[in-house]
Amino acid sequence: xxxxxxxxxxxxxxxxxxxxxxxxxxxxxxxxxxxxxxxxxxxxxxxxxxxxxxxxxxxxxxxxxxxxxxxxxxxxxxxxxxxxxxxxxxxxxxxxxxxxxxxxxxxxxxxxxxxxxxxxxxxxxxxxxxxxxxxxxxxxxxxxxxxxxxxxxxxxxxxxxxxxxxxxxxxxxxxxxxxxxxxxxxxxxxxxxxxxxxxxxxxxxxxxxxxxxxxxxxxxxxxxxxxxxxxxxxxxxxxxxxxxxxxxxxxxxxxxxxxxxxxxxxxxxxxxxxxxxxxxxxxxx
Amino acid sequence: xxxxxxxxxxxxxxxxxxxxxxxxxxxxxxxxxxxxxxxxxxxxxxxxxxxxxxxxxxxxxxxxxxxxxxxxxxxxxxxxxxxxxxxxxxxxxxxxxxxxxxxxxxxxxxxxxxxxxxxxxxxxxxxxxxxxxxxxxxxxxxxxxxxxxxxxxxxxxxxxxxxxxxxxxxxxxxxxxxxxxxxxxxxxxxxxxxxxxxxxxxxxxxxxxxxxxxxxxxxxxxxxxxxxxxxxxxxxxxxxxxxxxxxxxxxxxxxxxxxxxxxxxxxxxxxxxxxxxxxxxxxxxxxxxxxxxxxxxxxxxxxxxxxxxxxxxxxxxxxxxxxxxxxxxxxxxxxxxxxxxxxxxxxxxxxxxxxxxxxxxxxxxxxxxxxxxxxxxxxxxxxxxxxxxxxxxxxxxxxxxxxx
Amino acid sequence: xxxxxxxxxxxxxxxxxxxxxxxxxxxxxxxxxxxxxxxxxxxxxxxxxxxxxxxxxxxxxxxxxxxxxxxxxxxxxxxxxxxxxxxxxxxxxxxxxxxxxxxxxxxxxxxxxxxxxxxxxxxxxxxxxxxxxxxxxxxxxxxxxxxxxxxxxxxxxxxxxxxxxxxxxxxxxxxxxxxxxxxxxxxxxxxxxxxxxxxxxxxxxxxxxxxxxxxxxxxxxxxxxxxxxxxxxxxxxxxxxxxxxxxxxxxxxxxxxxxxxxxxxxxxxxxxxxxxxxxxxxxx
Numbered sequence: 017x018x019x020x021x022x023x024x025x026x027x028x029x030x031x032x033x034x035x036x037x038x039x040x041x042x043x044x045x046x047x048x049x050x051x052x053x054x055x056x057x058x059x060x061x062x063x064x065x066x067x068x069x070x071x072x073x074x075x076x077x078x079x080x081x082x083x084x085x086x087x088x089x090x091x092x093x094x095x096x097x098x099x100x101x102x103x104x105x106x107x108x109x110x111x112x113x114x115x116x117x118x119x120x121x122x123x124x125x126x127x128x129x130x131x132x133x134x135x136x137x138x139x140x141x142x143x144x145x146x147x148x149x150x151x152x153x154x155x156x157x158x159x160x161x162x163x164x165x166x167x168x169x170x171x172x173x174x175x176x177x178x179x180x181x182x183x184x185x186x187x188x189x190x191x192x193x194x195x196x197x198x199x200x201x202x203x204x205x206x207x208x209x210x211x212x213x214x215x216x217x218x219x220x221x222x223x224x225x226x227x228x229x230x231x232x233x234x235x236x237x238x239x240x241x242x243x244x245x246x247x248x249x250x251x252x253x254x255x256x257x258x259x260x261x262x263x264x265x266x267x268x269x270x271x272x273x274x275x276x277x278x279x280x281x282x283x284x285x286x287x288x289x290x291x292x293x294x295x296x297x298x299x300x301x
Numbered sequence: 302x303x304x305x306x307x308x309x310x311x312x313x314x315x316x317x318x319x320x321x322x323x324x325x326x327x328x329x330x331x332x333x334x335x336x337x338x339x340x341x342x343x344x345x346x347x348x349x350x351x352x353x354x355x356x357x358x359x360x361x362x363x364x365x366x367x368x369x370x371x372x373x374x375x376x377x378x379x380x381x382x383x384x385x386x387x388x389x390x391x392x393x394x395x396x397x398x399x400x401x402x403x404x405x406x407x408x409x410x411x412x413x414x415x416x417x418x419x420x421x422x423x424x425x426x427x428x429x430x431x432x433x434x435x436x437x438x439x440x441x442x443x444x445x446x447x448x449x450x451x452x453x454x455x456x457x458x459x460x461x462x463x464x465x466x467x468x469x470x471x472x473x474x475x476x477x478x479x480x481x482x483x484x485x486x487x488x489x490x491x492x493x494x495x496x497x498x499x500x501x502x503x504x505x506x507x508x509x510x511x512x513x514x515x516x517x518x519x520x521x522x523x524x525x526x527x528x529x530x531x532x533x534x535x536x537x538x539x540x541x542x543x544x545x546x547x548x549x550x551x552x553x554x555x556x557x558x559x560x561x562x563x564x565x566x567x568x569x570x571x572x573x574x575x576x577x578x579x580x581x582x583x584x585x586x587x588x589x590x591x592x593x594x595x596x597x598x599x600x601x602x603x604x605x606x607x608x609x610x611x612x613x614x615x616x617x618x619x620x621x622x623x624x625x626x627x628x629x630x631x632x633x634x635x636x637x638x639x640x641x642x643x644x645x646x647x648x649x650x651x652x653x654x655x656x657x658x659x660x661x662x663x664x665x666x667x668x669x670x671x672x673x674x675x676x677x678x679x680x681x682x683x684x685x686x687x688x689x690x691x692x693x694x695x696x697x698x699x700x701x702x703x704x705x
Numbered sequence: 706x707x708x709x710x711x712x713x714x715x716x717x718x719x720x721x722x723x724x725x726x727x728x729x730x731x732x733x734x735x736x737x738x739x740x741x742x743x744x745x746x747x748x749x750x751x752x753x754x755x756x757x758x759x760x761x762x763x764x765x766x767x768x769x770x771x772x773x774x775x776x777x778x779x780x781x782x783x784x785x786x787x788x789x790x791x792x793x794x795x796x797x798x799x800x801x802x803x804x805x806x807x808x809x810x811x812x813x814x815x816x817x818x819x820x821x822x823x824x825x826x827x828x829x830x831x832x833x834x835x836x837x838x839x840x841x842x843x844x845x846x847x848x849x850x851x852x853x854x855x856x857x858x859x860x861x862x863x864x865x866x867x868x869x870x871x872x873x874x875x876x877x878x879x880x881x882x883x884x885x886x887x888x889x890x891x892x893x894x895x896x897x898x899x900x901x902x903x904x905x906x907x908x909x910x911x912x913x914x915x916x917x918x919x920x921x922x923x924x925x926x927x928x929x930x931x932x933x934x935x936x937x938x939x940x941x942x943x944x945x946x947x948x949x950x951x952x953x954x955x956x957x958x959x960x961x962x963x964x965x966x967x968x969x970x971x972x973x974x975x976x977x978x979x980x981x982x983x984x985x986x987x988x989x
Contacts, residue, residue, distance in 0.1 A: 359932065378848075547949075551751075553756075
């Protein structure tokens with residue numbers, strides 16, 4: 017039917033580019049995961065990565081890190097977007113400033129935060145002890161109870177601007193007369209947000225959350241630069257484990273096996289997400 | 302091998318059709334940015350003597366280097382010469398990514414034996430070392446003398462070492478900082494030799510059994526972590542690597558710490574009035590000291606475009622004088638050590654450690670094994686386990702790796 | 706009544722104060738570490754690692770900026786980054802606009818699968834795909850070229866751009882396009898004359914996302930750009946570190962050079978972030 021083929025034609029260029037450059041890596045990785053160092057077929061790599069406790073620990077940490085990050089990134093990002101949508105003097109400048117945490121190079125942000133959270137050099141301990149908010153310096157990045165929350169906080173700082181900008185763009189599409197009508201009905205600001213704003217930016221929020229999920233599953237810069245996954249694997253996440261297997265431990269076959277497993281799990285999560293979240297599209301007739 | 306065929310098949314078919322990118326007579330050399338100027342000079346000198354060979358420098362950075370090198374080697378299209386750390390050579394050799402260089406090295410007996418052993422796999426030499434360094438104790442001269450210690454009589458034994466550190470811990474200054482964070486190599490370099498000094502080892506000589514929970518090893522690990530337990534090392538130890546300790550040293554918070562001579566220049570630059578001294582790493586009474594020789598070697602990738610000229614260049618680079626000129630710390634050749642630049646009295650303790658350097662065990666899982674040891678040390682420092690329990694767990698993990 | 710007037714007339718002082726306080730909090734949170742970086746960039750080496758730390762330099766210096774601008778590779782890398790990030794953003798944008806429109810407005814067999822496929826490439830860990838991608842690029846003779854990195858960055862940013870733009874297109878009421886169809890306009894015409902202008906904030910958002918992602922990407926740049934002529938800014942940052950030592954003043958100054966232009970660029974794009982264009986468009 018005409019409709020179907022037109023749609024396909026629109027998406028074809030993008031699909032072709034992606035196919036060309038993704039198909040080979042997938043095949044390569046799967047192949048690598050099924051052979052050993054001498055090229056013989058084996059399932060040993062999968063056994064070797066699944067057995068040690070560290071694999072489960074890293075995956076658990078990953079879920080905690082990504083889950084915790086996403087909740088707050090979306091929350092603060094959306095609040096920021098709503099704020100930035102209001103008219104006030106200096107709004108353009110504030111919008112640009114909001115962008116800064118996201119734009120700052122990851123490795124520099126990571127090392128700056130690590131520096132600021134340092135038990136001895138860190139400005140944070142200095143300010144908190146100076147203001148008598150805490151009795152003594154805290155080992156933010158070395159204490160098992162604080163290391164993950166601190167890393168999550170840094171991750172939220174880094175990425176909430178992304179959410180803010182994306183949601184802000186979505187907010188622009190909401191017609192002002194909808195707010196007018198609500199005003200007439202006597203709604204206050206927060207009711208407007210709940211009943212008008214949020215439902216209308218839902219597609220954007222859904223997309224953004226998915227993106228954060230995918231990003232989070234692969235992002236190693238922040239944690240790697242700050243704690244290298246330590247202390248004692250407390251902040252180790254699966255992508256870092258894969259990186260270490262591939263590039264520092266010379267276990268490329270095991271790294272490939274872990275990559276395949278990780279890919280399958282991530283693909284399932286994404287597929288479920290895509291199917292479960294209904295898309296209310298007006299379709300071309 | 303099949304892997305190479307699959308990967309190479311795609312590339313080779315095109316390479317046959319298209320002209321190769323490197324001209325015969327070009328040698329591509331990946332060299333790090335900190336020695337760029339010296340590398341350029343050596344390349345120019347070589348070119349003058351061999352006008353038909355062009356040395357092309359491509360500068361690498363420390364950040365991301367393992368990934369960069371690994372990708373180039375695995376994809377079969379790397380440069381002709383790469384500078385890598387000794388510790389990586391085993392991995393490359395075991396995976397057939399670099400060429401044997403037995404035919405290239407000259408005057409092999411002049412080289413430090415331990416580092417040659419590090420670069421040897423299965424009886425063949427896979428890299429030519431040019432730079433070695435060992436850690437020793439660096440101390441703040443003012444703190445040292447104020448504590449009543451005599452620079453001419455540094456601590457020799459572990460007991461003396463602890464006593465000296467305790468004396469230097471006063472007035473908000475920590476006497477002896479250990480590393481407990483950062484890249485695990487920092488801590489392995491400092492802690493593993495202590496195990497060796499005490500008569501233990503991380504794995505058995507035949508590479509089949511993990512021995513890190515034996516009494517000698519555990520006692521050494523406990524000695525190391527006790528510096529933190531007894532508050533001779535800063536509160537931030539779990540997040541400090543060698544560089545952080547240097548910064549604390551510069552800031553006057555730490556009186557001494559284990560490090561290599563590469564810290565002397567940055568300290569002088571950041572704190573010109575700070576006077577330093579050094580002494581060799583103390584050993585248990587009645588035993589000898591030990592160290593790990595870190596540093597850099599040259600490798601030639603298996604699929605290098607121009608290995609013949611590259612080997613010629615390597616021989617030029619590794620003459621006693623050139624090696625002595627190029628190295629940042631110490632040369633791998635004993636004869637080079639006689640050059641004037643290595644005669645600084647401050648360098649004497651560091652040079653004195655070189656003969657006591659030992660190679661790290663020659664096993665395919667070395668990186669993961671050392672990671673297990675490091676995790677164990679971190680568990681002790683964070684109070685999660687006592688030394689014996691931590692080393693028992695590390696032992697199990699290491700044994701599992703050796704058995705796999 | 707325009708949105709401005711509505712806001713001006715509502716709430717009064719209470720909401721103004723809330724907005725002002727919230728805006729200040731937002732600015733402080735965003736700028737706190739950035740201020741530390743900026744101040745570090747004008748400090749001399751001995752002042753960078755003091756215990757206890759102090760905010761303001763006792764002897765401020767522009768020496769770090771001098772080093773960055775005149776004594777390093779940063780200027781050349783800045784140019785390379787502009788070309789590569791700009792090029793990849795443009796290519797990804799073009800591909801994404803078409804693909805997103807297809808996903809947003811059409812139903813066809815296997816659509817859900819294709820949508821999932823678009824995302825699939827993003828799920829492969831970098832460590833897994835870097836060697837095969839290197840082999841592919843070398844086969845195409847694109848190592849050490851601008852196009853090589855542009856291609857790689859296009860693949861990295863394309864999937865998420867498609868997804869985001871799809872949701873923005875969905876936010877445009879279809880009735881607007883329907884009206885044009887009835888008037889006889891072609892699909893492409895509708896896309897370019899109606900949908901795209903209305904989705905401009907979304908397009909800007911996607912451009913920002915693509916550009917920022919490419920601008921800061923390190924690993925692929927490191928591996929695919931071995932020659933100085935194509936290296937990018939993140940590699941330039943890494944060059945301030947030697948084996949055991951980092952020129953922190955230089956790194957911070959270089960970070961400023963990397964960050965501030967992008968924020969300023971976004972300031973310029975603000976006028977495209979205009980809303981309310983669809984207001985009243987479908988009223989009978």
